[in-house]
Amino acid sequence: MPDFRYEKTKLTAGRNYPLHLSLFVATLLTTTWAGAIWTGKPPETESVGGFLSALKTGVPFSLSLLAFLTVHEFGHFFATVRHGIRSTLPYYIPLPPLPFLMSIGTLGAVIRMKEPILSRRALFDIGVAGPLTGFAVALGLLAYGFTHxxxxxxxxAIHPEYRVTGGIPSAPTETLYLGKNLLFILLEALIGPKGLPPMHELYHYPFLFAGWLGCFVTALNLLPVGQLDGGHVIYAMFGGEGHRKISKLFLAFITILGAPSFIAAILQLIDPAIVIPAPELLLRWSWPGWIIWAFILRRFLGTKHPHAGSDRPLSKRRMIVGWACIAIFVLTFTPVPFAII
Incomplete structure (x- = not known):
C-alpha cells in the first residue's frame, strides 16, 4: 500500500513560500501601476492621496491579468501534482513600468518541474492544463469587457482633445494598434457591442486589454515548437517525428509572415529616404517580431522535442482535448499583434 504521507512530503519539499508570496505581491503592485498608466491615469508623486487615487484605477487591469496568469500556471501545477511530479509553485516576474519600456507590469509567471516527465500522457496533461484553464479566463474577460x-x-475623460476633433480618430498616426485575433472578431460579431473602442484605444479598457493579452499569451504558449506548451501537446499527440515536421513548418510560416515588414524596417534603417510602398498596409499584414521569435525558437528551443519516456499513444479522449487546444491556438493567434502606424 502506498504511503501517501511520503508522497505529500515529496511533492511539497523545498518550497520557498515567502519568495513566491513576495514575488506575487511585487507583481500585483507593478501590474497595478502599469494598469493605471495604460488606462490613462499615470500615478503622480505630488501627493500621497493623488498617487493612491491614480493607482487605484489600475486595479481592474491588474487583478484581471493576474487572474489569467495564476489560473494558467496553477493549471500546470495541479497537473504535475496529479501525476506525482515535484514542481515549484508559480514564480511571478514583476517588471516596473519604465519610461522607455511599454510594460504591462510583468514578464509573466512560471513553474519549474524538479523531476523528468516519463510518459506522453503526463506530458500531454501538464502541457494542456495551462492553456485550457488560462483560455477560459481570457474568454471570460473578453466577454465581460464586451458586455460592460x-x-x-x-x-x-482620457482624451479630452477628441471633443475638439469631433470624436475618436479612425486612423491616427504614431499610435499603437493591437491586432484582432479570430476569437475577438467572432465575439464582436456575436455580441455586437455598442461603443466598442477601435484597436488603437483598446488598451484604455482594462478588461478587454487583459483579455486580449491573455489570448496573446495563450497563443504564444501554444506555438507548436520545442518545449513550449504547444510543443508538448504536439509531441504527445503525434510523436517525435510529427513534432519535428510541424515545428519546422510553423517556423517557416512565421518567417514568411514577418519577412516583408522586417525587410522594410531594415531598409529604412539603412537609408530613411527609401520609399516603402504602402507602408500602412504592410504593417497591418506583417509583423517583424515574428522574425525575432523564429530566431529565438530555432536557436534556443529547436525543432526536436526530447524523448518523454513511454511512447504509448494517447487515448481518444486526450486526442479530442488536443485538437481542442489546436482550435484554441487558431482562435487566439494574432498574425499582427502590434503595430505603430
Missing amino acids: LPPAEYIY
Whole structure:
C-alpha cells in the first residue's frame, strides 16, 4: 500500500513560500501601476492621496491579468501534482513600468518541474492544463469587457482633445494598434457591442486589454515548437517525428509572415529616404517580431522535442482535448499583434 504521507512530503519539499508570496505581491503592485498608466491615469508623486487615487484605477487591469496568469500556471501545477511530479509553485516576474519600456507590469509567471516527465500522457496533461484553464479566463474577460463597456464619456475623460476633433480618430498616426485575433472578431460579431473602442484605444479598457493579452499569451504558449506548451501537446499527440515536421513548418510560416515588414524596417534603417510602398498596409499584414521569435525558437528551443519516456499513444479522449487546444491556438493567434502606424 502506498504511503501517501511520503508522497505529500515529496511533492511539497523545498518550497520557498515567502519568495513566491513576495514575488506575487511585487507583481500585483507593478501590474497595478502599469494598469493605471495604460488606462490613462499615470500615478503622480505630488501627493500621497493623488498617487493612491491614480493607482487605484489600475486595479481592474491588474487583478484581471493576474487572474489569467495564476489560473494558467496553477493549471500546470495541479497537473504535475496529479501525476506525482515535484514542481515549484508559480514564480511571478514583476517588471516596473519604465519610461522607455511599454510594460504591462510583468514578464509573466512560471513553474519549474524538479523531476523528468516519463510518459506522453503526463506530458500531454501538464502541457494542456495551462492553456485550457488560462483560455477560459481570457474568454471570460473578453466577454465581460464586451458586455460592460463604459459610456462614451470614459474615453473623452482620457482624451479630452477628441471633443475638439469631433470624436475618436479612425486612423491616427504614431499610435499603437493591437491586432484582432479570430476569437475577438467572432465575439464582436456575436455580441455586437455598442461603443466598442477601435484597436488603437483598446488598451484604455482594462478588461478587454487583459483579455486580449491573455489570448496573446495563450497563443504564444501554444506555438507548436520545442518545449513550449504547444510543443508538448504536439509531441504527445503525434510523436517525435510529427513534432519535428510541424515545428519546422510553423517556423517557416512565421518567417514568411514577418519577412516583408522586417525587410522594410531594415531598409529604412539603412537609408530613411527609401520609399516603402504602402507602408500602412504592410504593417497591418506583417509583423517583424515574428522574425525575432523564429530566431529565438530555432536557436534556443529547436525543432526536436526530447524523448518523454513511454511512447504509448494517447487515448481518444486526450486526442479530442488536443485538437481542442489546436482550435484554441487558431482562435487566439494574432498574425499582427502590434503595430505603430
